[in-house]
Amino acid sequence: MFQYQIIPVTDFQENCSIVWCDETNEAAFIDPGGEPELLKKAVEKLGVNIKQILLTHGHLDHVGVAAELAKHYDVKIIGPSQEDEFLFTALPQQSMQFGFPYTESFLPDRWLKENDKIQIGNISLDVLFCPGHTPGHIVFIYLKDKIAFVGDVLFKNSIGRTDFPRGNHADLISSITHKLFPLGDDFIFVPGHGPMSSFGNERMTNPFLV
Template sequence: MALQFEIMAVTPFRQNCTLLWDDGSGEAVLTDVGGDVPHLLAQVKAKGLQVKAVWLTHGHLDHAGGVVEFVSHCDVPVLGPHCEDEFLLQSLPEVTAQYGFPVSPAFEPTRWLEEGETLSVGNYAFQVLHIPGHTPGHVVFYCAQAELLIAGDVLFYETIGRTDFPRGNHEDLIGNIRSKLLVLPPQTRVIAGHGRMTTIGHERQFNPFLQF
């Protein structure tokens, strides 16, 4: 038995929503439910899984725009991001309309997350790390047991998240990646918020934004 995952690109921005589940218990979570909710519900049903929560890395529309619709079909708690992203969740109605997405109501998560908290999927524990820079309330989820990092829009294959959005900060992002993520084991697999997977070791060696 093992921790399994399926990455599903949703919304016109092709944001990586990840379905994580424990083979042993059938317990599952969805990270960053940005949209395309009928597809996500169908995938969960096809696998016979029991979603226990939605985890959010941050409040941008392509990561959080489908949450209200999803929980209307599947009544589960929404965990994260950090409370510094509250302004983004409150602005969802205007921003989703502006970009031509299905309009999302504003919402608050069931619980804001803090650095050092632990979440679980079945028998697998995920550490919450607060990584401001792309947004002020961005968090990531790290499972040492499965050598897996759900990185949202912090770290990508050979690049990093944009910092030109409201309350973004390039120096904060670089500093947090170096101090909290590059110290993880090099074999740690990274599921980014968009695009292909990578590893911590690859980014240490080849990411031009992270070279000392």
């Protein structure tokens, strides 16, 4: 059975999720942006075994402690799409720009693309390529429980910014309307910041989309 816990971290209150299979206790981080000790304590309290680190996109507030945690747990960093490579090489500049602790550049161990699958114990997450906020942004979905981890593509009553380097508003809207919404109104999602919502709620009431 699929389980998850959302842990907001740093002053940016980005949502880091711990997702796991309760049959095997195998787990993964999604978007560990900061506060590594808080995240380690959460893992210890849950009693799960971190097997991988999953990233939706390359912005510092979502990847800030990925390399540190990968080393601590001796696991691989997976995602996003290679279109975001330029953001990983620019992590030192990002850390200065946004007032984060200095962050060394790194590259994921594996890039992802549309229709890839991520195995976490007996759970399989599907990958959707959803550019716009960044050119290489991806989304993780668990079809059985109708839940998506969408990073900064979509928020409750808002959408991702596209004024960062290589952001594209038309691509973002296309990702939302042609990739996410067709999954169904009853699909719930964990955004990169803020509270959860459903695709149906955002399709009907999001002021940026109606």
